[in-house]
Amino acid sequence: MNEEPGFAMGIPPVAVSYGAQLDSLMTLLHVVMVAIFVIWGVYLAYCLWAYRARPGGRAVYHTAGERASFIPDALVLAFEVWLILAFGIPIWANLKQEVPPVGESLQIRLVAQQFAWNFQYAGPDGTFGRRDVALISASNAIGLDDKDPAAKDDVLSINNLHVPVGKPFTLLMTSKDVIHDFQVTNFRNKQDIVPGMTTTLWFEPNVIGKYEIGCAQLCGLGHTQMVGNVFVEEPADYEAWMKTQLELKLGTADASRVLEDARSQASAPGRAERTES
Amino acid sequence: MSDHGHAAPTGFWRKYIFSVDHKVIGIQYLITSFLFLLVGFSMMLLMRYQLAWPQPGADFDPENLGLVRGFIAWLFGETNMPYGYMDPTFYNQLGAMHGTIMIFLGVVPLGVAAFGNFVLPLQIGAEDMAFPRLNMASYWVYFVGSVVMMSSFLAPGGAAQSGWTSYAPLSVVAPPGQTIWLIAMVLIITSSLLGSINFIVTTLNMRAKGMTLGRLPVFCWVQLVTAVLLLLAFPVLEAGAVLQLLDRVAGTSFYIPKDMIYGDSVFPRAGGGSPLLWQHLFWFLAHPEVYVLLLPAMGIVTEIIATNTRKPIFGYKELVGSFVLIGALSFVVWAHHMFVSGMRTSIANLFVTTTMTISVPSVAVLSCLLLSLRGAQIRFNTPMLFALAFLPMFGIGGLTGLPLGYAPTDLYLHDTYYVIGHFHYVVAPGSLVALLGGTYYWFPKMFGRKMNEGLGKLHFTGTLIGMNLVFFPMFFQGMWGMQRRLADPTLQWHNLPVQGWSTVILAGALITAVAQIPFIFNFFWSIWSGEKAGENPWQATTLEWACPSPPPHGNFVTPPVVHRGPYEYSVPGRKADYWPQSDAA
Amino acid sequence: MSAHAASTNTGLSHAKLGTWAFLASEVMLFGGLISAYVILRSGSGHFFVPPRAMMGVPLATLNTFVLISSSVTMVLAIAAIQAGNVAKLKNYLLCTIGGGAIFLCIKAYEYNHKWHEGITISASLFGSFYYTLTGLHMFHVIGGMGLLGYIYWQASRGHFTAASHDRVECSGLYWHLVDLVWVLLFPILYLL
Structure with missing residues (x-):
């Protein structure tokens, strides 16, 4: 991390599958723009010199x-x-x-609010727990319904998004209050998060690292501080993180059982995909 | 409505304050809008000072700023500038108000109302506007609107702070300053509507004998197109503003979705509305508004270039056609501001296409102006320097619009400093520079004396260098992904590699500020002591130069008759290199 | 004033051209609001339209009839002054203003009734749009009545003749637009 303010030019390193193509388009556009500008500039400079007023001179009619x-x-x-x-x-x-099909990409729900990012992982069962606005409180930021069995193994993470490298993930985004915008410069894509509707954004991160999330739509007093991190990790590290989160939530024994259930479910044929629309 | 035939008014109040004379109203607009440009610019200076060294205790915070910080904290109060660092709420207020003031109280009144009012009737050979009293009303409604707008700083919670775009629902839950903003906007819109009706009728109805549409100077054409844009686009924003006002005061939920949370509880509204509705209504105005900022500037540049190249403008018909086309197309590009807003994604391709289409007439305008220089006898006086600088500056603004209007690259650049750099290049080193050129160009007509050339060139050099130092580094910051509207970008570590540019920008802003001192001095000094200008100090052809400087009440001593097109310079076989439109032979 | 019109480039008087421009902006104002209504009504998942019975369609139909009649009397008023008959002009102007007044009375009754039935400005999106659209239209009716009153007063002072009555015609144009807006609002608010 650079502590000193610098004078960088260019674009930050890319860390997403489609980034290389977008960057080459960006380069192409800028090359063309500079070329057009140089042609104009040379022509303009030539005209200013060649057609400066001379005593007794007369312009071409x-x-x-x-x-x-x-x-x-x-x-x-x-x-x-x-x-x-x-x-x-x-x-x-x-x-x-x-967006990539549900089976191939990790689904993560994002509930933005002034001024935080709430990430909800469906957990081993692959199903998001029910949300209810009536349940929203200081201790339950997204209003997760604990009585819903699907909610039991859901993992919540505030401001920190962990994802495995090399696998697509889709953010299903909504906002509690005003409009926010999910931006990670190294991911080259952004999307407004609007209250009352769900917007999506998908990435396939391909470089391991820590990247910063910023809010790109003015959302009030703390807009600047509405930051978070994306941790792109080896799949094993990601699984370990997920396991730790489950253990923190459910205790070691329950967490193992839930993971075990999910594993046997996944190997069973004809497993229905269940995700929220 | 025939009150322009009456005798010249006497007495200070009727002559200078509540005047119905288009020239006095034009100068009133000129001075008021310059004042507001200064106000908006000062706000920007304060914001740039904050952005250069935003964080107390950061390693890079200069230690020798103590005196400055203390003074600023004292000047703006500890709530707004604690210890000389800016409170984020105050930053958001300044951001929203800088945009609002610069656009609605500064550049539009200057380009449209000031120059339009003063020059348009003279150029078409009319004795006044079609509705002189409506004209006066337009100015005073604008004036009251601007006072209301400024008064919002005194509201509890401060002025509007949701950006000049006032996106709902943030603007609906914002402090009362937003209500004042909306009321002021309705007044300013009303003023613009009165003005645009007046401009349209005047241009269509009051042209001198022989002044056919094909002989109309380009400046008049752009004023006509601009007036139509204002007339048709502004009411839609008015509708949007009324809905937002009702959302704020009457408990409606046009922009409030179902089950919105505010604080920790459900916002008490029926809900069901759409935040995107505001964006559509807003941008339906605000994109044509961009061309309202730009077209008058292009018109002024055309006039100055024709006069100072001493040759006919290249492609008059193509130029006028392009302006009309730009005006028409500007109504169908608005959603290119909304690629990532959450609107239906299939619509985006349509708006990418229309946006790319509108670049064609814009390129045509620039091509015509550049090609006009070939075979010329270019005189480098101050107005011409500003007009020439407009060409590359607008070029940068226009070119950088390309990756923003093109959806795949806009995904990355949207809402970064790249956008700020882009539209400021269009409006500040673009439009504003052209408007400054226009001031130097028509000053002799307004006051009968020329502005000082030496001071003018000093002003020009400082402004151009300063503005480029301000706006060019924004492309570097934006390309690195620094977002706009951040009170303290260093709170996000990914911005640090480009934070250094903010000190360059501050230096540029200070240079720009200092460069305005010779201009302000020059303006007032020249009113009384400038070199006397005759009727036609630039040897120009259009009708405004055929009446005395300054023109008397009723403008023309005898009603002019037009015999030829507007830019008959260096006509072969004639001794003089200019042939005024009103000369019989 | 008609003599004045002959000297303009377009052949239309300033007042008439200005009125047309003003009407264009009015169309955009109501167009913006009506589009917003259509978009939310068709797009929002929470737009509840009250049952037809609550809307009082017969009364609104009567109101539509009243306003259309007032447009007819406005046409007759202009025809009267074109024939140089100032007395007749004044009578028809009074009829037109009266039509506007009846419209407003019925509207007031309707507002009161609806409000008590629970269709308030904040209770639902439909109510919000209903009061915003008809309210803005109502202000236009009131403005138009004021304008026609002024024309009546000018007519009494002998300002208008068969050759010069531009302001009567411009006021008529405005009144027709107000009428037209209602003819649009009636089906989209009451019948759909």
């Missing part, structure tokens, strides 16, 4: 070839159409319109 100005338009238009068709639409579909 006629402006022939007005179609010339359509050439940059056409080039820009062609470039943009190519960008949209070749990359824009497919990438958008991949990142935003589709």
